[in-house]
Amino acid sequence: MLRKKPADSRFGFANSPRMWYNKRETKTNTHTRIMSKQYNVAIVGLGGMGNWHREKIAEIENIKVKGSFDINPERQKFAVEKGLLAYDSFEAVLADPEIDIVTCATPNDSHKEIIIRALRAGKCAITEKPATLCSADLAEMDAVAKETGNLFTVHQNRRWDEDFLTVKRLFDTRELGEVFHLESRVHGSRGLPGGWRSLPEQGGGMVLDWGVHLFDQLLMMVPGKIKRVHATCTHITNELVDDGFTAHLEFENGVTALVDVSGNNFIFRSLPRWLVFGRDGTATLELWSKNGTMTRITNWDKKDAIPIRTAAGLTKTMAPRTDDTIKTDPLVYETPDVRDFYRNIMSTLEGKTEPAVKIPEVARVMRLMEAVFESDRKRQVVEFE
Ligand code: NAD
Helix, strand or coil, X not given: XXXXXXXXXXXXXXXXXXXXXXXXXXXXXXXXXXXXCCEEEEEECCCHHHHHHHHHHCCCCCEEEEEEECCCHHHHHHHHHCCCEECCCHHHHHHCCCCCEEEECCCHHHHHHHHHHHHHCCCEEEEECCCCXXXXXXXXXXXXXXXXXXXXXXECHHHHCHHHHHHHHHHHHCECECEEEEEEEEECCCCCCCHHHHCHHHCCCHHHHHHHHHHHHHHHHCCCCEEEEEEEEECXXXXXXXXXXXXXXXXXXXXXXXXXXXXXXXXXXXXXXXEEEECCEEEEECCCCCCEEEEEECCCCCCCCCCEEECCEXXXXXXXXXXXXXXXXXXXXXXXXXXXXHHHXXXXXXXXXXXXXXXXXXXXXXHHHHHHHHHHHHCCCEECC
C-alpha cells in the first residue's frame, strides 16, 4: 500500500520526509526488505521525443508507460498501436491516480503550464529541455514544486553522452595536463527544422534547442563562475529565430570555452565535436562517432623543428612537432547509460538519492542562454555571475 502523503511535505534529499513516498514493505522469510514499486508514467506529447521516452522506459525495470496524451489525433492513434492508453485529455491524465510521473515532451512554450498542472495534481513532473522559455518562468515552476513537495526535474539527457563524459574525464583527471580551453561544437547542414522549432513564440531557435545541452555539459564540467559571455547568433535560413550561434565563455578560473552550433556547414565532418586543449596535450573527438584521439607531449625539452616553408617565408614556431616528442593514442570512451535518468528519478522518489538534474543547475543554464541573447542583441561582452 502507498502511504498517504503528509500535507506539509517538501521534496528533498536522502533521508528527507519523502522517504515515505511510494514505498512498499514486504516480508521475506527472515527479514523485512523494501521493494521498489512499479512506477507508471504518462507521456504528454507523443511526438519524436515523446516516443523516445516510450522506447527507453520500456527497457527499464519497475517503470512503465501506462498512457499518453497528444493533441494530434494521429499521435493518439499511434499510442494505441503501441499498446498505450490514449487519454482523451490532459485532465484525464492528471485524474488518473495510477500515474506517478508525467513526462512532458511537447513544444517548448507549453512545458510551463503542463508541468505546473502536473505538480499541482500530485505528480512527479519531468519536462523535456529547455525546461521553459526564460528563467522567470522556470522560477514559477520551481516555486510550485517546492509548494507542493512534488519532484520536478528536466530531461538533460546529454549529461549521459559518451563524448561529454569522456571529455569530462580528461578535464577532471588532467590526462592532458590542466585544461585551459574547450571547444564544443555541433554542426549540420539542414538549416533550422520547420514547424514550432522555427517560431520564436514557441521557443524555437538553436540556442534553446542545442545550446541548452552544450551549455549544460560545460557547466557540469568546469567549476566556478562564468565571468564573461560574448555571443553572436546567425540568421542564415531564418529571420525570426537564431539558426546557429557562437558563444565564448570566460570562467573565473581562467578556462575559456567556445560553444559553436551551425545548421549551415556542408563539410561538418572536418570539424570535431570537441577540442580539448590542455597544457601537455590536445584531444579531438569526432561528431556522431566514437573516434577520438589525444596527442600528448613526451619531451618538452627537445626543441628541434623542421621549418615550414611558404612562399611568404619560413616558420619554425608553427612547424609540427617531430614524432619523437609527442604520442597520439585513441581515446577510451566512457560508457554511460542514459536510462539512469529514469532510474535516478525512481531512487529520488524513494528518498534514496538526489535528483541527477537539479533545478538550480537548469536555472543557471537558462540565465546563461539569456546572457547569450543579450550579448548578441547588444553586440557586447556581457558580465555574468
Ligand atoms: P514534435 O513536434 O516531434 O512532438 C511534439 C508533440 O507534442 C506533437 O506530437 C504534438 O502534437 C504534441 N503537442 C503539442 N502541444 C501539445 C499539448 N499542449 N498537449 C499534448 N500534446 C501536444 O517535437 P519533439 O522533437 O518531440 O520535441 C518535443 C520536446 O522534446 C521539445 O521540448 C524538444 O526541445 C524536446 N527534445 C529533446 C531532445 C533531447 O535530446 N532531450 C531531443 C528532441 C526534442
